[in-house]
Amino acid sequence: MADGEKAVAAVAKRFPAALTGSGSYRDQHWIEVGSDRVVEICRWLRDDPEMDYDYLVDVTAVHWPEDSQPMELVYHLYSISRGDRLRLKTRSGDTGPVPSVSDVWRSASWNERETYDMFGIRFDGHPDLRRILMPEDYTDFPLRKEFPLYRG
Amino acid sequence: MEHRFKRSEDHPDIITLNMGPSHPATHGVLRLVLKLDGEYVESCVPHLGYLHRGMEKIAENRTYLQFIPYTDRMDYLSPLAANVGIALAVENLLGIDVPPRCRTIRVICCELARVGSHLLWLGVHALDLGAATVFFHTFKDREWHYDLVEDLCGARLTTSFTRVGGVMHDVTPEWLGKLKEFVDAMPGRIDDFESLLTKNPIWLQRTQGVGKISGEDAISFGMTGANLRATGVRYDVRVARPYSGYENFDFEVPIGAEGDIYDRYLVRLEEMRQSCRIMEQAMRELPDGPVNVDDPKIFLPEKQRVLTSMEELIHQFMIVTEGFECPEGEIYHSTEVPKGELGFYIVSTGERSPYRLRIRSPSFNNIAALPHMVEGCLLADVIANIASLDPVMGEVDR
Numbered sequence: 001m002a003d004g005e006k007a008v009a010a011v012a013k014r015f016p017a018a019l020t021g022s023g024s025y026r027d028q029h030w031i032e033v034g035s036d037r038v039v040e041i042c043r044w045l046r047d048d049p050e051m052d053y054d055y056l057v058d059v060t061a062v063h064w065p066e067d068s069q070p071m072e073l074v075y076h077l078y079s080i081s082r083g084d085r086l087r088l089k090t091r092s093g094d095t096g097p098v099p100s101v102s103d104v105w106r107s108a109s110w111n112e113r114e115t116y117d118m119f120g121i122r123f124d125g126h127p128d129l130r131r132i133l134m135p136e137d138y139t140d141f142p143l144r145k146e147f148p149l150y151r152g
Numbered sequence: 153m154e155h156r157f158k159r160s161e162d163h164p165d166i167i168t169l170n171m172g173p174s175h176p177a178t179h180g181v182l183r184l185v186l187k188l189d190g191e192y193v194e195s196c197v198p199h200l201g202y203l204h205r206g207m208e209k210i211a212e213n214r215t216y217l218q219f220i221p222y223t224d225r226m227d228y229l230s231p232l233a234a235n236v237g238i239a240l241a242v243e244n245l246l247g248i249d250v251p252p253r254c255r256t257i258r259v260i261c262c263e264l265a266r267v268g269s270h271l272l273w274l275g276v277h278a279l280d281l282g283a284a285t286v287f288f289h290t291f292k293d294r295e296w297h298y299d300l301v302e303d304l305c306g307a308r309l310t311t312s313f314t315r316v317g318g319v320m321h322d323v324t325p326e327w328l329g330k331l332k333e334f335v336d337a338m339p340g341r342i343d344d345f346e347s348l349l350t351k352n353p354i355w356l357q358r359t360q361g362v363g364k365i366s367g368e369d370a371i372s373f374g375m376t377g378a379n380l381r382a383t384g385v386r387y388d389v390r391v392a393r394p395y396s397g398y399e400n401f402d403f404e405v406p407i408g409a410e411g412d413i414y415d416r417y418l419v420r421l422e423e424m425r426q427s428c429r430i431m432e433q434a435m436r437e438l439p440d441g442p443v444n445v446d447d448p449k450i451f452l453p454e455k456q457r458v459l460t461s462m463e464e465l466i467h468q469f470m471i472v473t474e475g476f477e478c479p480e481g482e483i484y485h486s487t488e489v490p491k492g493e494l495g496f497y498i499v500s501t502g503e504r505s506p507y508r509l510r511i512r513s514p515s516f517n518n519i520a521a522l523p524h525m526v527e528g529c530l531l532a533d534v535i536a537n538i539a540s541l542d543p544v545m546g547e548v549d550r
Contacts, residue, residue, distance in 0.1 A: 025481035025482055025483065026247060026481065054371050054372075055374065056374060057374065057486075057493070057495060057512060058374075060510045062508045063508075074497065076484055083392050083393065085484065105372055105374070106374075107372065107517050107520060109520070110517070111374075131201075132200055132201065133200055133201035133549055135201070142206055143209055149209065
């Protein structure tokens, strides 16, 4: 079975109201849910024995400035027991806020800090939301699309 | 030195100690701010970013081929492995497969990089704990490994050996002969290193039961690689999600039980032996045939043809100056590099550069667990812990 296929179907069945989109490319399935339900869904994906996504591989974002919800948060989940990967997405406004999943997986703490540092997205309930790679007194968010790629 | 030891006014017994970013035992530019109660660590706050070069941003302004040299500078102790990682990710996005000979050469690259990286880790880890002899032995062999890398691609560090759809060039029989000598000698050399450390009472005291982490915590922190496997969790991308033909090789994935520094040490030593096994099999069963995909839109044409044919000259010119378009889509592809799981998440909008290229680096998550591991430990154990996690700041900061 392709990556994440089972989980996408299961989330669609269990959280139909939260579902805002899904799709696949090269056998990698993704699902998009409402940001208010992210923590609940993540916790279920981690704890449900059929899902067992015990390992949060990565949290990051993609900036789509033209969209009404320009920030696309991307979570990569992996189940070590099932060997299955799932891409979970949610959308937010320009600066968030998005609920933090650092209570579900501890690795989210630093990954969300980096996402804040690079995109300026705020995470609600994050224990320590500070810049992590850029200097403390830096004011910009480099991975946003309006940040120039080069001085031209 | 007074400015480095600061007593807090509320807790006169607590000393704040700044360690790094320029400190020989922080392995690059890791900076830790430690609060010490005597010799014991009350809290540890890592500060990152001293080597941040904005690679993910740079990628948005480069063609896929142009990004490969940047991967050399992530984990600069095993650039060959990162080169393979990015090439596979872009090939995955394009939906192309490389010829069998190329797959096997890439496996050799990954395993050679693993041995080289672990040789450095072992040498400096032992040196950090005061065992200087080991350092000289491992660095002698590491030099041998670098000679092989240099013979392979002309560079010791900035290898950029892979291409999207292939590798820089085929390996020569002479090089394979030299590699064979290395692979044959290494297991004996690893035994020598072991004879210096594995039963050494000082080494045992400094490493056994120190820096322990449970498998559950390690997974929650997103730890991967030998650091995770030392806790007893058998997760190795090469086995869990084979790539580049790893499923055809016979090798073991060593795991530990305690999750302490000593287990991480044993796991990495065994990994080096297994890497030699894989390279030995790869050399024996190296398939014949081309090393690159036959697609003039993606792969540079042969130099001789460029000099004699107009069409090939145009292709070469286009690939170098303009690059090639990737189809619209998004993929995540990961490989097992010496430090753990290195993943690339690429979002393409059909352009010649990625719309977004995210690097999931193993050292970043491994270092995230450091405070959890050292709080309550002795200050001297912080040094041992950093070394045993084997972080590379080029990869943490990107």
